[in-house]
Amino acid sequence: MFIEGNMKIVLSDVTIKELNKGPVKLMELINTIPESNIEFIEINNEIIELSKKYLVNKIVSEKFYDDAVHVASATIARVDAIVSWNFKHIVKLDKIRSYNFVNITNGYGLINIITPVELYYEGKN
Helix, strand or coil: CCCCCCEEEHHHHHHHHHHCCCCCCHHHHCCCCCCCHHEEECCHHHHHHHHHHHHHHHCHHHHHHHHHHHHHHHHHHCCCCCCCCCCCCCCCCCHHHHHHHHHHCCCCCCCCCCHHHHHHHHHHH
């Protein structure tokens, strides 16, 4: 979907760092996506401040700050959805509700958080 241009992938430094920890094949696949189908988010003060609000609200602890930055980046960039396998800190109903509570309370929109399986089936429609 991303290679063919049916969807655009949005990445940040934090996302790239996480992807580099995964299987080599994953980054090889990312590298096949044309640059025109990739948007890069620069981590800025607005993202850092929203990330800190997630910590203050105890959605994640300081140890998992990168997860907070990941969600804040996507929220501020107004992506259609975060796609993640992180079932502990991101793709978890209570976490999603908490992220969205903080987002709405601070004037941001809701963020959709899904698994790659859900994205796959979405692309089939």
